[in-house]
Amino acid sequence: MSNHSYLLSKSGFVSGVQCEKKFYFDRYRKDLKPALSVQQESLFEKGNLIGDFAKTLFDGGVDLGVTDRFDSAEQAKRTQALLKQSVNTIYEAAFYVKGVFAALDILHHQDGQCWAIEVKSSSSVKDYHLTDASLQYWVMTESGLKPDKFFLMHVNSEYVKQGPIIPDDFFTLVDITDQIINNQEWVAEQLKFLIEINDNRHEPAKEIGKHCSNPFDCDYKGHCWSHVPEENSVFELTNARGREWDLYARGILHLHEVPDNELNLTTRQQLQIDGVKYGKTIIDKFSIDEFVRSVSYPIYYFDFETINSAIPILHNTSPFQQVPFQYSLHIAESHSGPVSHKEFLAIAKDFVEDSPQDPRKTLINQLKADIGPDGSIMAYNATFEKNVIKALAEAFPEDAEFLLSLLPRFVDLLDVFKAGWYYTPSMKGSASIKYVLPALFPDLSYQNLEIGNGEQASTVFLEMITGQFKGNEIEMRDHLLAYCKQDTFAMVLLYNELEKISDSLGHQD
Numbered sequence: 001m002s003n004h005s006y007l008l009s010k011s012g013f014v015s016g017v018q019c020e021k022k023f024y025f026d027r028y029r030k031d032l033k034p035a036l037s038v039q040q041e042s043l044f045e046k047g048n049l050i051g052d053f054a055k056t057l058f059d060g061g062v063d064l065g066v067t068d069r070f071d072s073a074e075q076a077k078r079t080q081a082l083l084k085q086s087v088n089t090i091y092e093a094a095f096y097v098k099g100v101f102a103a104l105d106i107l108h109h110q111d112g113q114c115w116a117i118e119v120k121s122s123s124s125v126k127d128y129h130l131t132d133a134s135l136q137y138w139v140m141t142e143s144g145l146k147p148d149k150f151f152l153m154h155v156n157s158e159y160v161k162q163g164p165i166i167p168d169d170f171f172t173l174v175d176i177t178d179q180i181i182n183n184q185e186w187v188a189e190q191l192k193f194l195i196e197i198n199d200n201r202h203e204p205a206k207e208i209g210k211h212c213s214n215p216f217d218c219d220y221k222g223h224c225w226s227h228v229p230e231e232n233s234v235f236e237l238t239n240a241r242g243r244e245w246d247l248y249a250r251g252i253l254h255l256h257e258v259p260d261n262e263l264n265l266t267t268r269q270q271l272q273i274d275g276v277k278y279g280k281t282i283i284d285k286f287s288i289d290e291f292v293r294s295v296s297y298p299i300y301y302f303d304f305e306t307i308n309s310a311i312p313i314l315h316n317t318s319p320f321q322q323v324p325f326q327y328s329l330h331i332a333e334s335h336s337g338p339v340s341h342k343e344f345l346a347i348a349k350d351f352v353e354d355s356p357q358d359p360r361k362t363l364i365n366q367l368k369a370d371i372g373p374d375g376s377i378m379a380y381n382a383t384f385e386k387n388v389i390k391a392l393a394e395a396f397p398e399d400a401e402f403l404l405s406l407l408p409r410f411v412d413l414l415d416v417f418k419a420g421w422y423y424t425p426s427m428k429g430s431a432s433i434k435y436v437l438p439a440l441f442p443d444l445s446y447q448n449l450e451i452g453n454g455e456q457a458s459t460v461f462l463e464m465i466t467g468q469f470k471g472n473e474i475e476m477r478d479h480l481l482a483y484c485k486q487d488t489f490a491m492v493l494l495y496n497e498l499e500k501i502s503d504s505l506g507h508q509d
């Protein structure tokens with residue numbers, strides 16, 4: 001078997017099950033595939049970290065993981081040799097049969113049984129994990145090694161780190177043997193279908209559909225979706241819940257084509273469509289006034305940035321828990337008065353298990369100095385900030401009184417835009433601050449910032465913690481500060497706009 005001679009890998013199979021056209025493009029039109037995004041790369045990295053950690057649960061195995069992914073022929077040959085030597089545990093054991101190649105995360109022998117284990121960096125078993133495992137089982141069985149048990153090993157999100165992580169408790173083993181045995185006939189049919197597509201070399205005639213984002217956002221949307229308008233298409237319909245596909249099936253691709261008498265649209269959807277069709281801006285002055293009157297000075301405009309590592313880093317945290325590393329705080333003492341700014345950004349190297357200074361404690365201490373005892377705390381999607389604060393209170397009971405006293409002071413600026421009390425067509429149906437800010441202040445957007453969203457901030461800071469960050473850390477810290485500051489400054493500007501509307505009603509206090 002020469003390099004590249006296998007025609008179907010596990011990922012190819014999962015692709016093909018999602019969409020045969022995707023499978024075809026993966027085989028013959030790689031030129032249509034965009035480069036991996038930073039977020040996709042970071043996801044792979046996370047998966048690798050979990051995979052490596054999982055090996056500690058089945059210690060002492062032979063690792064056939066290859067850095068050159070095309071060296072799969074050698075990997076399969078070596079697997080067979082190790083099996084003949086009755087090696088107990090093999091990582092990345094590989095199998096190749098009838099043109100199908102699949103590597104297994106962990107092959108382990110225990111109590112006279114052969115166990116196949118696939119490791120997933122998620123907190124539960126997903127349908128596509130079963131697809132992937134079913135193919136793995138097929139390849140193994142066809143190669144002459146039928147596992148007695150097949151497990152998926154995923155992260156136990158209930159796990160709380162207390163000292164070094166205990167792999168036995170950190171992972172959950174789920175026995176999926178029966179489910180994947182039941183899938184074997186289906187696997188054989190799917191393989192036949194995909195191999196035919198491979199041999200025919202004709203692009204399958206597959207229309208776009210819900211499968212384009214399920215279970216993964218397809219890389220080829222730029223090609224297959226080129227007939228869909230870039231702006232204001234029915235796929236931008238807010239909270240669409242399948243309605244976009246009903247419209248599409250009726251030949252309606254642009255929101256301005258939605259008939260005036262369209263039934264059963266939500267208020268926000270109607271706002272969005274009227275905005276696109278008639279340029280309608282909505283300002284519900286009385287609801288905005290009521291909101292403004294619920295806010296009291298001094299106002300603390302507040303925003304956290306967090307990491308949510310699959311492998312918890314700090315004491316008393318769980319997998320995927322949102323752990324704060326940064327905040328920005330703009331403080332407005334009075335109506336039309338001056339606004340000051342405070343901020344916190346943790347030191348990445350403090351995020352280690354035995355840090356003499358827990359970065360969360362440093363954050364809490366600074367927060368105590370920065371936030372006064374009275375006035376509203378304004379956030380955009382306040383539930384997130386409140387949940388982070390609740391988790392801090394649990395981890396640091398000595399600070400719980402201060403932290404929990406902040407909760408009733410929160411007001412959520414998102415409510416105004418989510419309810420549609422203030423809507424302009426340029427918000428494009430979204431209430432996200434990333435759309436609302438430039439809609440009201442076109443000179444201000446997130447597009448010119450080096451860090452443009454919370455996910456990117458989180459990825460970069462996590463890389464700094466794990467030592468994977470390659471750039472200039474001092475400069476990147478400035479970019480992180482600039483991003484978080486923009487989020488709270490945006491709130492200052494937006495709230496000022498709301499105050500002007502309230503003032504126009506003659507309620508100025």
Ligand code: SF4
Nearest residue numbers: 019022212218221224
């Ligand atoms: S964009 Fe949709 S139709 Fe096109 S290849 Fe991907 S999943 Fe298939």
